[in-house]
Amino acid sequence: MRAVILSITTDLSELYSLLHTLKYEIVKEFVQKRDVPHSASHFGPGKIDEIVEEIKGIDPDVIVINGHLKPSQHHVLEMRFQKECIDRVGVILRIFSEHAQTPEAIAQVQLARLRYEQPFLREWVNKAKSGERPGFLSGGAYATDVYYEHARTHIKRLEKKLIDISEGRGVKRSRRHEQGYLLVSLAGYTNAGKSALMNALCGSDVEVSSELFSSLSTTTRRIPGMKGNVLMIDTVGFIRDLPPDLINAFKSTLEEIFYSDLVLFVFDSSDDTEILEMKMRTAFDILLPKVGDTPIVAIGSKMDKISSEKIEESRKIIQGIIGSRQLIFVSSFTKDGLDLIRERIHEMQGRNHVIEASLPIVDESYSLISRLHPLSDVISDIKEDHIRLSVRCNIDDSEKIIGWLRASNGTILVQPPPLS
Numbered sequence: 001m002r003a004v005i006l007s008i009t010t011d012l013s014e015l016y017s018l019l020h021t022l023k024y025e026i027v028k029e030f031v032q033k034r035d036v037p038h039s040a041s042h043f044g045p046g047k048i049d050e051i052v053e054e055i056k057g058i059d060p061d062v063i064v065i066n067g068h069l070k071p072s073q074h075h076v077l078e079m080r081f082q083k084e085c086i087d088r089v090g091v092i093l094r095i096f097s098e099h100a101q102t103p104e105a106i107a108q109v110q111l112a113r114l115r116y117e118q119p120f121l122r123e124w125v126n127k128a129k130s131g132e133r134p135g136f137l138s139g140g141a142y143a144t145d146v147y148y149e150h151a152r153t154h155i156k157r158l159e160k161k162l163i164d165i166s167e168g169r170g171v172k173r174s175r176r177h178e179q180g181y182l183l184v185s186l187a188g189y190t191n192a193g194k195s196a197l198m199n200a201l202c203g204s205d206v207e208v209s210s211e212l213f214s215s216l217s218t219t220t221r222r223i224p225g226m227k228g229n230v231l232m233i234d235t236v237g238f239i240r241d242l243p244p245d246l247i248n249a250f251k252s253t254l255e256e257i258f259y260s261d262l263v264l265f266v267f268d269s270s271d272d273t274e275i276l277e278m279k280m281r282t283a284f285d286i287l288l289p290k291v292g293d294t295p296i297v298a299i300g301s302k303m304d305k306i307s308s309e310k311i312e313e314s315r316k317i318i319q320g321i322i323g324s325r326q327l328i329f330v331s332s333f334t335k336d337g338l339d340l341i342r343e344r345i346h347e348m349q350g351r352n353h354v355i356e357a358s359l360p361i362v363d364e365s366y367s368l369i370s371r372l373h374p375l376s377d378v379i380s381d382i383k384e385d386h387i388r389l390s391v392r393c394n395i396d397d398s399e400k401i402i403g404w405l406r407a408s409n410g411t412i413l414v415q416p417p418p419l420s
């Protein structure tokens with residue numbers, strides 16, 4: 001496919017990676033710097049006229065817009081260029097479609113795609129008179145209308161199918177918990193190195209690739225050499241500017257994160273500072289609502305590619321985003337740092353006692369919470385007039401922790417049974 005790019009920013013590196021993953025050839029790029037897209041046509045109409053002339057000689061297969069198109073803009077651009085136009089989400093969905101392999105991933109991608117296309121179709125149903133649209137749906141108003149109705153039915157069917165798969169997944173998960181498995185999930189931005197880390201820890205052979213979204217289905221493997229049974233779960237990567245609808249299509253996959261006992265939140269520590277921060281914030285924003293009470297450890301991958309100064313620089317940025325959660329740097333290639341992950345999992349295995357408490361909102365409570373972190377997995381939630389605390393710890397530490405909480409004017413709401 002020969003693609004022409006339109007962008008209102010000069011930052012094209014991620015779009016290049018996405019198009020490279022699709023094996024599209026970029027034949028020309030047009031950049032018109034603007035703070036916000038033109039409301040009717042993304043680029044200003046004068047610039048569009050110019051491009052229409054210019055691409056006549058190039059004759060690309062597709063025009064890729066480095067941003068998010070509203071249905072009306074999409075309609076205008078396709079009419080002007082007489083070419084298929086896709087935006088960034090459209091590109092991502094094409095990658096998803098190509099990479100989906102399991103029945104669940106295929107259904108999730110189909111659902112995401114149909115939901116994404118709905119508003120565009122509605123626009124075409126409203127506007128189409130004689131079927132001038134190039135590319136798909138070129139059969140005119142009637143065909144568009146039929147397709148739209150068909151899509152709606154299909155969406156319902158897919159939603160039902162995914163609920164069924166998700167229920168099966170839930171049964172499997174609770175069986176594993178009953179059998180005493182500890183579940184550790186990998187989450188993070190696409191290409192962060194999640195699958196490579198899984199392979200390094202589990203000796204598995206999940207596909208590792210520089211393409212984006214290589215893993216669209218979850219894979220579960222046992223981590224060998226650990227006391228007790230520990231399962232590691234690789235999950236789909238995140239990317240910025242994904243509409244919630246798309247994330248929701250992957251809901252059942254992301255549930256694996258929610259129900260795990262520990263989340264390893266992987267980021268590529270070799271990324272440039274600005275990109276590192278953007279990816280980390282994006283992934284964290286998507287991740288946090290998905291993790292519930294599960295403790296998170298941030299994992300800086302690919303440390304073999306960076307200097308110790310860069311590690312320290314990244315540490316500062318990341319710690320600013322993840323707060324007092326633990327941060328470990330690793331390399332799946334040299335295996336550096338992997339022992340720290342195993343150690344952390346070991347600790348988790350003993351932390352099966354929960355203390356619930358409330359603390360007053362004062363500085364002393366915050367310093368107590370920092371003191372609790374090395375000993376336990378702490379979740380704090382600020383309520384109107386108190387801090388609600390859930391502390392998972394080792395039974396040996398529970399009495400000490402309860403003592404500290406009481407000394408800081410805390411009220412113990414739930415505590416483990418006393419040691420006999």
Ligand SMILES: Nc1nc2c(ncn2[C@@H]2O[C@H](COP(=O)(O)OP(=O)(O)OP(=O)(O)O)[C@@H](O)[C@H]2O)c(=O)[nH]1
Nearest residue numbers: 190191192193194195196208209213214215237332
């Ligand atoms: N130098 C170095 N490269 C790594 C390391 N881990 C992963 N990579 C490279 O980073 C790229 C992405 O790795 P993956 O493990 O596929 O990343 P992922 O997070 O699973 O990506 P998606 O499944 O696409 O979301 C590949 O080209 C790997 O070879 C590492 O420890 N060191």
Ligand SMILES: [Mg+2]
Nearest residue numbers: 194195214215
């Ligand atoms: Mg992967």
